[in-house]
Amino acid sequence: MSRYLLGRVLQAIGVVLAISLITFFILNVIPGDPVELMMGEFATPEAIAQVRAQMGLDKPIFAQYFNWLTNMLHGDFGVSYFQHKPVFDMLLNSFGYTARLALFAYVLALVFGLTFGILAAVFHNKFIDRLLMTLSIAGVSAPNFWVAIILQIYFGLTLKWFPISGAKDWNYYVLPAIALGTRYAASISRITRTSMLEVTKQDYMRTASAKGVHGWMLVMKHAFRNALIPVVTVAGTDLGNILTGSMLIETVFTIDGIGKLMVDAINQRDLPLVQGGVMYIATICVIIYLLVDILYAVIDPRIRLGGGAEG
Amino acid sequence: MENNILEVQDLSMSFFNSHGELPAVNHVSFSVKKGKTLGIVGESGCGKSMTSLCIMGLFPQPPGKIVGGQILFQGRDLTKLPAREMHKIRGKGIAMIFQEPMTSLNPVLTIGDQIMETILLHEKVTKAEAKRRALEMINLVGIPMPEKIFASCPHQLSGGMRQRAMIAMALSCEPDLLICDEPTTALDVTVQSQILSLINRLKNQLGTSVMLITHDMGVINEMADEVIVMYAGQVVEQAETAELFAHPTHPYTIGLIRAIPMLDTEVEELNVIPGSVPMLYELPEGCLFAPRCPYATDKCRSHRPEITEATPGHSVRCFRYMSGWEGE
Amino acid sequence: MKKKNGKDNRYRSYYQLSWDILRKNHLAMFCLFVILVLVFIAVFAPYLTPYEPNVNKARDRFQSPNPEHPFGTDQFGRDILTRVFYGCRISLSVGIISQLIACFLGYFIGVCAGYFGGKTDTVLSFIIQVFSSFPFLLFAIAVMFILGPGLVNLYIALGLLGWTSTARLIRGEVMRLKNSEYIQACIVCGGSPLRVILKHLLPNCVPILIITVTLGIPNAILSEASLSFLGLGVSPPTASWGSMISEAQPFIRGYTYYSLFPGLAIIITVLSFNLLGDGLRDALDPKLRS
Numbered sequence: 001m002s003r004y005l006l007g008r009v010l011q012a013i014g015v016v017l018a019i020s021l022i023t024f025f026i027l028n029v030i031p032g033d034p035v036e037l038m039m040g041e042f043a044t045p046e047a048i049a050q051v052r053a054q055m056g057l058d059k060p061i062f063a064q065y066f067n068w069l070t071n072m073l074h075g076d077f078g079v080s081y082f083q084h085k086p087v088f089d090m091l092l093n094s095f096g097y098t099a100r101l102a103l104f105a106y107v108l109a110l111v112f113g114l115t116f117g118i119l120a121a122v123f124h125n126k127f128i129d130r131l132l133m134t135l136s137i138a139g140v141s142a143p144n145f146w147v148a149i150i151l152q153i154y155f156g157l158t159l160k161w162f163p164i165s166g167a168k169d170w171n172y173y174v175l176p177a178i179a180l181g182t183r184y185a186a187s188i189s190r191i192t193r194t195s196m197l198e199v200t201k202q203d204y205m206r207t208a209s210a211k212g213v214h215g216w217m218l219v220m221k222h223a224f225r226n227a228l229i230p231v232v233t234v235a236g237t238d239l240g241n242i243l244t245g246s247m248l249i250e251t252v253f254t255i256d257g258i259g260k261l262m263v264d265a266i267n268q269r270d271l272p273l274v275q276g277g278v279m280y281i282a283t284i285c286v287i288i289y290l291l292v293d294i295l296y297a298v299i300d301p302r303i304r305l306g307g308g309a310e311g
Numbered sequence: 312m313e314n315n316i317l318e319v320q321d322l323s324m325s326f327f328n329s330h331g332e333l334p335a336v337n338h339v340s341f342s343v344k345k346g347k348t349l350g351i352v353g354e355s356g357c358g359k360s361m362t363s364l365c366i367m368g369l370f371p372q373p374p375g376k377i378v379g380g381q382i383l384f385q386g387r388d389l390t391k392l393p394a395r396e397m398h399k400i401r402g403k404g405i406a407m408i409f410q411e412p413m414t415s416l417n418p419v420l421t422i423g424d425q426i427m428e429t430i431l432l433h434e435k436v437t438k439a440e441a442k443r444r445a446l447e448m449i450n451l452v453g454i455p456m457p458e459k460i461f462a463s464c465p466h467q468l469s470g471g472m473r474q475r476a477m478i479a480m481a482l483s484c485e486p487d488l489l490i491c492d493e494p495t496t497a498l499d500v501t502v503q504s505q506i507l508s509l510i511n512r513l514k515n516q517l518g519t520s521v522m523l524i525t526h527d528m529g530v531i532n533e534m535a536d537e538v539i540v541m542y543a544g545q546v547v548e549q550a551e552t553a554e555l556f557a558h559p560t561h562p563y564t565i566g567l568i569r570a571i572p573m574l575d576t577e578v579e580e581l582n583v584i585p586g587s588v589p590m591l592y593e594l595p596e597g598c599l600f601a602p603r604c605p606y607a608t609d610k611c612r613s614h615r616p617e618i619t620e621a622t623p624g625h626s627v628r629c630f631r632y633m634s635g636w637e638g639e
Numbered sequence: 640m641k642k643k644n645g646k647d648n649r650y651r652s653y654y655q656l657s658w659d660i661l662r663k664n665h666l667a668m669f670c671l672f673v674i675l676v677l678v679f680i681a682v683f684a685p686y687l688t689p690y691e692p693n694v695n696k697a698r699d700r701f702q703s704p705n706p707e708h709p710f711g712t713d714q715f716g717r718d719i720l721t722r723v724f725y726g727c728r729i730s731l732s733v734g735i736i737s738q739l740i741a742c743f744l745g746y747f748i749g750v751c752a753g754y755f756g757g758k759t760d761t762v763l764s765f766i767i768q769v770f771s772s773f774p775f776l777l778f779a780i781a782v783m784f785i786l787g788p789g790l791v792n793l794y795i796a797l798g799l800l801g802w803t804s805t806a807r808l809i810r811g812e813v814m815r816l817k818n819s820e821y822i823q824a825c826i827v828c829g830g831s832p833l834r835v836i837l838k839h840l841l842p843n844c845v846p847i848l849i850i851t852v853t854l855g856i857p858n859a860i861l862s863e864a865s866l867s868f869l870g871l872g873v874s875p876p877t878a879s880w881g882s883m884i885s886e887a888q889p890f891i892r893g894y895t896y897y898s899l900f901p902g903l904a905i906i907i908t909v910l911s912f913n914l915l916g917d918g919l920r921d922a923l924d925p926k927l928r929s
Contacts, residue, residue: 011768018769026785137917141857141909143864146884146902153895203414209369210409211429211480212402214394221428225419244774248865252888263869266784278781286772301419301464 004297004304012290019282020072024065027275072279078272080265087276091258095280097167098257101249102242104173105181109238112185114231117192121227122219124197132189139186145248148179152252165254176253180245184238191234195227202226228299236292240285315383316488316520317343317366317405322380322390324365326591327373333591335361335375337544343488348514348521350535350552352528352567356588358544359524363490365390366522367407368397385487403433406481410493412473416465422449423461426480433484448479451516452509471502475509482513489514490522495530507534528571532556540564543588543599546618550625560627562604598630606631657846660922667918670911677908681728690718692725693876701894710900713883714890719897722878723904729872729879730908733793733863734856740798741859742852745805746844750836752806753813764810771803779862783871790873793866797859805851809844816843846923854916857909864905880905 059067071078077087116136120129155175156164162175199205200223208222247259254260258277265273297303324336336358343349351359364370366382368389382389384404389397401407409415417425426445430436436444442461449457452475465473474494481489491510495503511534514521523534531538531552538555540548540563548561559565566584586603589595595602601611611630618628651659661667680687696716704711710719752763770778778800786792816822825835866872867881875882880901887897 014765015769015772018765019773022769023781026781137910137913138906141861141913142906143861143868143881143884143902143909145865145868145881146898146905149884149888149891149898150902153891153898157892203409203411204417206369207407207409207415207477207480208417210367210401210407212398212400212432213428214398221420222417226417240774241776244777244780247776247780248868251869262780266780267870269784274781274784278777281777282773285774289772299419301421302466 005294008290008293012286016283016286019286020069020279021065023275023278023282024068025061027271027278028061028064068275072276077276077279080273081270082268083270083273087272090261090273091276091280094256094258094261096257097255098243098246098250098259101167101173101176101180101246101255101257102239104177105184105242105246106239108177108181109184109188109242110235112181113188113235114192116185116189117231118196118219118224120189120193121196121200121223129193133193136186136189139182140190142183144179144183144245145252147182148176148249148252151175151179167253167255167257172253172255176246176249176255179252180242180249183245184242187238188231188235192227192231195230196223199223199227225299229296232292232295232299236289236295239288243281243284314345315342316345316385317522318383319362319366320381320383322362322365322382323378324361324370324375325378326375330592332378334544334594335591336365338380339541339544339546340380341539341546341549343520343522344537345520346514346518347536348511348523348534350531350538351522351524351541352526352531352538353541354526354588356543357541359541360492361544362541363407363492363522363524366490367401367405368392369401399433402429402481402486403484404486405488405490406484406486407490407492408474408477408481408494410496412470412477412497415477416473418465420464421461422463422465422468422476426461426476426483429480429483445479445483448483449476451482451513452476452479453505454479470498471506474498474502474506478506478509478513482517482519485517486519488520488522490524492524493526494523496525496527503530510534528567540567543594544591545599545628546626547600547628548626549618554622554625558622558625560621560625560632561600561629562606562631563600598628657922661918664918664921667915667922670915670918673907673911674915677727677731677911680724681731684721684724684728687724688718688721690721692717692721692878701890704896711894711896713886713897719883719900722883723880723900725878726880726883726901726904727908729790729867729877730860730863730905733790733797734860734908734912736794737797737801737859738852738855740794741801741855742805742848744798745802745851746809746841746848748802749806749809750813750840750844753810754817754832754836754840756814760810763806767803767806767810770800771807773800775800775858776862776865779866780869780871783866788871788874790877793863793872796866797862801855801859805848805855808847808851812844812847813840816840850916850920850923853912853919857912857916860905860909860912 068078075088077091079085080087080090083090116132120132123129152164152175155161163172164175166172196219204226205218205222208218213222244259246257247263249255250257250259251263258281262274262277262281264270265277319342320340322336322339323334326333326335339358339362341349341351351362353359361370361375365377366384366389377390380390384400387396389400392400416422420428423442423445426448427438427441430441430444431438434441446457446461449460454460454472454475460468460472460476465476468476478494489510494510495506498506507530510521510523513519521534523530525531535552537551538549539546540555540561542563548555548559548564550558555564556568559568563584570583584603589599589602595612597610597612597614598604598607598616601607604611608630614630616628616630618626619632620626621632684692694717696712699708699712699716700714702708702712702716708718708720710723712718713722748763748767752760752767779796782796782799783792786796822835822839825839830839863872863879864881864884867879868885870882870885872881873879883901884898887894887901890897
């Protein structure tokens with residue numbers, strides 16, 4: 001177990017480093033000089049050169065990378081070109097909104113996804129199964145920003161049940177969370193159903209029935225725990241996707257989370273902010289995937305306890 | 312009869328699919344006597360496993376459906392029992408061991424959990440008591456270090472150990488009938504005989520009746536008190552073990568016995584029965600064994616024989632016998 | 640036994656059998672039909688309506704659906720139906736071309752990792768892992784941020800990023816195939832790696848590629864819509880479903896139809912590809928075949 005864990009942690013660190021390398025280099029080949037962009041068209045060449053030196057942009061690119069990386073490890077993500085505030089603080093301030101939205105959406109996605117998936121598998125080929133699977137394939141196919149707008153029009157403007165912009169109170173999060181969570185509820189319910197049906201065919205399910213296990217105990221204790229293994233992968237990836245998907249939803253609902261911050265930074269070509277944001281989200285995702293792998297080991301004793309006689 | 316724990320009478324189970332009705336179990340009758348072992352032998356696909364799953368009510372349903380007959384277990388007809396009653400019988404009245412110990416245990420639960428589950432399900436005992444009994448069972452099936460195995464997961468055990476754990480699980484509520492579906496097929500030869508003698512020992516110790524399903528005549532010879540031979544969903548011969556081996560009557564049974572490899576006799580090659588079990592959707596018109604039978608006549612190919620008692624306690628389904636034709 | 644159509648399955652090829660299975664899947668066949676209609680619309684977009692997609696007509700602004708403009712008009716008086724038809728071009732071409740790029744990349748990276756194994760595999764698997772640790776959309780946003788808006792850039796960005804799942808599947812399949820006797824025989828007989836990869840492994844991987852491409856297209860279409868919605872897709876005034884929804888957003892209070900139609904177009908397209916992909920998976924997966 002500890003060896004498995006250590007291996008995964010080292011791998012995760014490697015992945016974060018690789019991501020930082022990619023992020024830094026691809027974002028540094030952007031056409032156009034960021035300093036000129038930042039200082040406006042009336043800046044003199046001397047002033048630009050001075051700022052460049054100040055920002056370390058005159059050094060070789062590898063030196064710049066290591067500089068950037070070590071700064072980042074100290075929590076220094078640079079300073080926004082336009083708002084002139086430390087990127088790290090800006091990200092931290094916005095993260096609360098994104099985290100609340102993502103968590104709300106994720107809980108919705110998990111609760112509905114797992115419930116619908118299990119129900120569909122238990123009532124395989126019955127009406128409930130067909131209905132839920134039709135809904136979920138539609139859910140997977142609908143772009144979440146469009147769902148967001150439709151929700152705004154219907155529940156916000158027509159029925160006036162929920163506010164459609166800002167994030168002052170919990171009820172501001174309802175529509176955004178539904179818009180963000182729908183797609184992932186759908187994908188989780190699909191994989192849960194498939195996985196449950198696969199497990200149902202296994203010999204140990206027959207053994208359990210032969211012991212007299214039946215009903216929900218058979219479904220939850222014997223089928224569901226085995227079915228969870230592929231579900232955890234999808235659910236883990238989905239949490240990462242929810243974090244990025246919130247960019248679109250935050251834009252639609254004008255919530256000042258990381259997503260909206262990033263979208264604004266992209267439109268203003270605010271390089272340090274984009275770079276910092278990408279690194280921030282990517283790192284969170286890697287951590288999530290690491291947690292998923294640990295969760296794997298908790299669920300599946302074949303990983304936790306290592307190989308046995310036949311592995 | 313009083314001393315019959317299980318009586319299967321004229322049981323028929325069919326699958327219904329695009330080919331129409333496929334008779335997987337075809338008018339099968341037999342009984343298991345209290346404390347005795349009944350062997351069911353036949354090639355794969357002959358309906359022996361399906362018969363046992365019918366008894367447990369675990370055959371795939373749909374497409375399977377019992378179309379006739381009854382299964383009397385302690386006087387109650389299992390085919391008509393409501394699901395709730397059936398759950399109580401499975402594991403407690405009738406327990407079952409399956410062929411693949413590798414895949415028949417739940418990989419995410421410990422051995423102890425799985426044995427305790429049966430006990431907790433059927434008997435009103437505390438968890439501590441259930442654990443004590445589970446450990447006792449593990450000990451009983453001859454697994455060393457019960458405490459360690461109790462906390463182990465199936466993948467940490469060898470095939471033989473897993474099958475022992477399966478047996479412990481099946482016998483944990485001291486069922487009246489134990490159905491063993493090819494219990495040793497997936498195991499090494501040395502482990503096979505250990506498992507068989509374990510089943511025999513526990514049968515005597517606990518007074519359990521056993522229904523043993525196998526394709527191996529050698530296992531039958533060693534274990535069974537009485538044998539039925541099945542072919543393509545039908546019973547083709549039924550007798551006490553000693554009688555069957557002494558006077559095999561149906562050509563299929565003769566073929567099966569001849570196909571047993573003998574170490575003490577010199578043979579050029581193993582005898583085999585030519586051909587294979589017919590698919591259920593292309594059953595022959597006459598006797599089901601006729602296409603492979605060396606003695607088949609035109610009558611065999613056009614008419615199906617009924618099962619008849621040849622000598623007292625020895626029944627066979629063959630025209631050859633019915634018409635009084637004897638021996639070779 | 641009654642044999643249907645008098646055909647004996649033993650003498651029919653793998654793809655004939657797959658096609659037979661797919662043909663019986665009415666939902667998948669319907670989706671195939673819808674996709675063909677969409678392709679028709681994309682190809683013949685200019686001839687299907689009398690309007691130009693990008694010409695402003697201030698007089699016709701914000702018309703609700705009416706016989707002349709079945710989907711209404713937008714804030715510049717452009718016919719929304721026409722723009723939805725033109726948007727179909729963008730979506731389909733982005734979906735298909737980017738997935739062909741992704742399929743090509745995924746196959747070669749996967750096959751190299753699976754075939755050569757050892758260090759090559761370690762390095763390539765690590766790269767696969769790095770790429771799949773990036774949330775897809777975030778990466779696409781970063782790449783489009785650098786490349787700038789534009790159709791070709793969309794092909795490249797989505798193609799360069801969408802290969803990881805293909806690579807992973809191909810790697811697994813190749814590792815399995817490599818141990819099969821006939822591939823071993825070919826290697827022992829001195830077949831060069833390139834020959835083995837192209838002549839023997841590729842045909843075996845085609846079903847996987849067909850499935851991943853079909854199921855990758857809807858994701859690419861959704862990503863394109865998201866990118867265009869964020870202003871990182873095609874540059875205006877080019878009509879794309881995502882950018883149309885983005886343009887419609889400020890007008891949701893007074894003019895709700897505008898965002899409805901491009902959204903429905905996305906759903907129909909993506910749904911069709913998803914369902915066809917599911918059908919293809921059922922038809923092509925030999926494990927499910929009896």
